[in-house]
Amino acid sequence: MAQHKADLLQGTLDMLILKALCHGELHGYGIIQRIRQLSDEMLHVEQGSLYPALYRIEQKGWVSSKWDVHETGRDAKFYKLTRSGRKQLEVEEASWDRLVLAVNKLRQAT
């Protein structure tokens, strides 16, 4: 069975993470699930991609994190969009839109 391996394109992960957080804070594992759900199971983020990405993103000041207790009773690190992160999300979405537009143009140009 040739399973379609839907690797993410490099550069899209940050946008997905920021987008996942834009309606409230989540912990890392929850971000993966949220991206999965919202995309109708089409996007899957590996843990080995997510956690380093979250670290990078936090270094850049786009999210802030704090350890807290999840409702299930387990410790988890919760991430929240910062104001700067919200702006970055806009930038990345605009950039994404431009690329999609450009590729569409190229493809439609018969």
Next chain:
Amino acid sequence: MAQHKADLLQGTLDMLILKALCHGELHGYGIIQRIRQLSDEMLHVEQGSLYPALYRIEQKGWVSSKWDVHETGRDAKFYKLTRSGRKQLEVEEASWDRLVLAVNKLRQAT
């Protein structure tokens, strides 16, 4: 002047090259110009990206090349889509479409 630097996302270049070639053979430099034109100047491929990519793509059998004399009188290496390359283009376009769809879903999911 904040010039928007529209870097390509990693993984899209092959598709663009194959697409540029799907209406006839071109030489390397011409591929760059074609992608530029067809995308309304929105996409620019650097030579340092293109030539290694062409090498990779030829290794995979998606294009074939031959040296020939350009109409300007200069030697140039002309690339042509192979049958396998045409199939690969379909695969990559489908994959691109899936990704765009998934990202759209994620973004529309308020």
Next chain:
DNA sequence: TTAGTATACTTTGCGATTCTAGGTATCACT
């Protein structure tokens, strides 16, 4: 003729990022 510009190909090395694969630990359920 000589300088500059556009064309045309190649190569090296960098930087950034995703994935694989492993590890640790907790919790619920059987």
Next chain:
DNA sequence: AGTGATACCTAGAATCGCAAAGTATACTAA
């Protein structure tokens, strides 16, 4: 006690686009 889901982290490999440099030819303008 064992399994599976949850939750975090890290190291290493692999990929790929880009910047920068080099080589060379053709055309044009001073």
